[in-house]
Amino acid sequence: xxxxxxxxxxxxxxxxxxxxxxxxxxxxxxxxxxxxxxxxxxxxxxxxxxxxxxxxxxxxxxxxxxxxxxxxxxxxxxxxxxxxxxxxxxxxxxxxxxxxxxxxxxxxxxxxxxxxxxxxxxxxxxxxxxxxxxxxxxxxxxxxxxxxxxxxxxxxxxxxxxxxxxxxxxxxxxxxxxxxxxxxxxxxxxxxxxxxxxxxxxxxxxxxxxxxxxxxxxxxxxxxxxxxxxxxxxxxxxxxxxxxxxxxxxxxxxxxxxxxxxxxxxxxxxxxxxxxxxxxxxxxxxxxxxxxxxxxxxxxxxxxxxxxxxxxxxxxxxxxxxxxxxxxxxxxxxxxxxxxxxxxxxxxxxxxxxxxxxxxxxxxxxxxxxxxxxxxxxxxxxxxxxxxxxxxxxxxxxxxxxxxxxxxxxxxxxxxxxxxxxxxxxxxxxxxxxxxxxxxxxxx
Numbered sequence: 001x002x003x004x005x006x007x008x009x010x011x012x013x014x015x016x017x018x019x020x021x022x023x024x025x026x027x028x029x030x031x032x033x034x035x036x037x038x039x040x041x042x043x044x045x046x047x048x049x050x051x052x053x054x055x056x057x058x059x060x061x062x063x064x065x066x067x068x069x070x071x072x073x074x075x076x077x078x079x080x081x082x083x084x085x086x087x088x089x090x091x092x093x094x095x096x097x098x099x100x101x102x103x104x105x106x107x108x109x110x111x112x113x114x115x116x117x118x119x120x121x122x123x124x125x126x127x128x129x130x131x132x133x134x135x136x137x138x139x140x141x142x143x144x145x146x147x148x149x150x151x152x153x154x155x156x157x158x159x160x161x162x163x164x165x166x167x168x169x170x171x172x173x174x175x176x177x178x179x180x181x182x183x184x185x186x187x188x189x190x191x192x193x194x195x196x197x198x199x200x201x202x203x204x205x206x207x208x209x210x211x212x213x214x215x216x217x218x219x220x221x222x223x224x225x226x227x228x229x230x231x232x233x234x235x236x237x238x239x240x241x242x243x244x245x246x247x248x249x250x251x252x253x254x255x256x257x258x259x260x261x262x263x264x265x266x267x268x269x270x271x272x273x274x275x276x277x278x279x280x281x282x283x284x285x286x287x288x289x290x291x292x293x294x295x296x297x298x299x300x301x302x303x304x305x306x307x308x309x310x311x312x313x314x315x316x317x318x319x320x321x322x323x324x325x326x327x328x329x330x331x332x333x334x335x336x337x338x339x340x341x342x343x344x345x346x347x348x349x350x351x352x353x354x355x356x357x358x359x360x361x362x363x364x365x366x367x368x369x370x371x372x373x374x375x376x377x378x379x380x381x382x383x384x385x386x387x388x389x390x391x392x393x394x395x396x397x398x399x400x401x402x403x404x405x406x407x408x409x410x411x412x413x414x415x416x417x418x419x420x421x422x423x424x425x426x427x428x429x430x431x432x433x434x435x436x437x438x439x440x441x442x443x444x
Contacts, residue, residue: 005120006030006047010040010066011055011082016105020053023109024116037061041069049077051119056083078119082107122343124317139181141174142325143318147310151178154307159185164257164277164302166285169309172359175280176238178307182278183236191235196228198245206249210256213265229262229273236276242302243283243294253277254298277302312354312361319350322358326365339372344379352386405440408433 007029009020017033024031032047034040036058043049052070054063063081070077082103103115138144138152158165159182167175176195183193201209208218212227228237239245239253256262256273263270279302288294312319323341331338341349354360364383372381379387411422423433 004030005050005123006032007051007053007116008032008034008040008043008047008049009053010034010037010058010063012036012058013055016055020112023112026109027113027116029116037063037066037069040066044070044074044077049074050123051078051080051116053080053082053116056081078123080115080119122346139177139185141177141181142321143315144321145310145315145318147315148318151307151309154305155181155185158182158305158307161305162187162276163304165279165305165307166303167278167280167307167309168285169280169282170311170357171282172357173309173311174358175309176240178309179236179238179278179280182307183238183276186236186276188235188276192232193236193238194228194232195238195240197240198242198249201249203246203248206246207252208265210249210252211262211264211271214267218265224264227262227264229256229275230264230271232275233272234274236278239277239279239302241281241283242279243281243285243288247295250295250298254295254301257298257301312357313352319354319361320346322361323349323365326362327369330366330369334369336369337375339369339375339377341377342379345377345382348379348382348386404436408436408440 007024009017009024009031010033011017011020012035014035017035021031021033032043032049034043037054038061040052040054044052052066054066056063063083067079067081070079080103082105103111138148139155141148141152143149143151155178165179165182167178169175179195180193183189196210208225208227210227210229212225212230215222215224242253245253257277260273261270262273283294285294285299285303289296289299312322324338327338327341356363364386368377368381408422408426411425412419419433420430423430426433428436
């Protein structure tokens, strides 16, 4: 079954119901059918229906009546309106009353399943947000997408080995979390994990920072000091942003990897380096090797096991699980109940490209938890560049007039029929919007 989604189809036409049932069952859904609103009401009470697909015009009670009943009594149930009498006013009314999608007859099986999938995606997102605890056995890293499952498999493989690891990914994707997961699930877990930012070490202090120095080794060396490799003895050293390491630092790191030995600055005593290398980069190291800015021999030394970490925008509903996690985390710190995100807010966050990845999201949710003192976070609470994300897609065989009409309807629905704001988003004045609505058949 498709996530065990239950769909109730309501239409006074037995033929339409048969088509709906056949197509929806082919998509893996559990389908129930009724030929009237009166017949549908007891089923809604008896079964946990996820989605109601209702005809617009039916004898006695109409589809709009059913929408109102569902909205008043079954708030968790999604709704899709279908009709053989398509009209813009009807679409606006259905959307205002709570229908998540509006589909005009005749429609193809693909159009039906695509519209249903959009609704099911929203439904599943809400489920994730309501139960979005950290998935088990994922090394404390939140994520259940296929992309992150590949990362978890690589972590498991790396943890069983003592080979050096190269973790690649954009800034903010959680590369250090992956490195810690490898270390703390390996045989070296009881020894130190030592993070080193390769970009933060001044060129003149590279050797001292990596390997330490003895007292009097240079001006200002009043006491001896252990370096990162000595501190990490028996454990792992995390070389963050190794792609930005200077040629001098690259040479020093390569030497200690090859020889497993080093000397402190100012000393000739040879020390053993029993340290695993976990390196991370946001750069394409292979390309840097080809350009001559990164040593090829060092690249092959650190890249025994590679773990690519995907950007947040490619992680699907992990986005929602992370939102839920951060909302709970920051709300708990502030001793308040986690606020709820409106559907428009969820849609905007789901469609945001997240150039700053998980770090950007954590910052945003922290900010929202602090500044929004209401129980519901609305889309207007988001930064300007995140608001009003509109769903893409649709058939390509439509006229420009149809595409424009659908876009205007989407914007009106999103702004809750605020024509001033809708006109602003559309880049037209309110008078032009009113004229377009009149041509479309809706001057409401």
